[in-house]
Amino acid sequence: MHISSTAAVYVISVAADLAGMHPQTLRQYDRLGLVIPERTAGRGRRYSGQDIAKLRMIQQLSQDEGVNLVGIKKIIDLQNQVDALQHRNDELEDEIRTQQAAKERDARVFAAGTAGDVVSIARGRRPQGRPEPGAMVLYNRFRRR
Structure with a gap:
């Protein structure tokens, strides 16, 4: 004991x-x-x-x-x-x-949609659809601090 x-x-x-x-x-x-x-x-x-x-x-x-x-x-x-x-x-x-x-966990991820608009996507995912030929695609995660 x-x-x-x-x-x-x-x-x-x-x-x-x-x-x-x-x-x-x-x-x-x-x-x-x-x-x-x-x-x-x-x-x-x-x-x-x-x-x-x-x-x-x-x-x-x-x-x-x-x-x-x-x-x-x-x-x-x-x-x-x-x-x-x-x-x-x-x-x-x-x-x-x-x-x-x-x-x-709750960090928001933004991407450019196929129409050129900004869309929120799930973390670790790419936007739906394929970018237009010659389009520049930038993937970056922004966190609010």
Whole structure:
């Protein structure tokens, strides 16, 4: 059985052990908004695998890099913004691809009819009838952008 990294399953003592911290440190980080665990009906904290990873990152930034908690909060906020913008960018790229595919499906193709008029024809087809001898025939597909 696989447990999702977003599933809040760890009580505070287990989360603190996994992150190599004291439970009081986790409570402080919760108050500061650095790592906000889910809550049970009885208000107990439940941490996910992602929360544990974030706690480890906070510990590394604090101990190894010398970043204070205010700086760490700013880094986390900026990373959340980047993640949200990347998600929105992915959504917009999908929407553009969908619209482009629809445009290509619905692209209109025009040709000169046998009487010299402009006619719309099915994509990948040539106009009906044969051109008059000596007539110039130009096949080109125009797309609206």
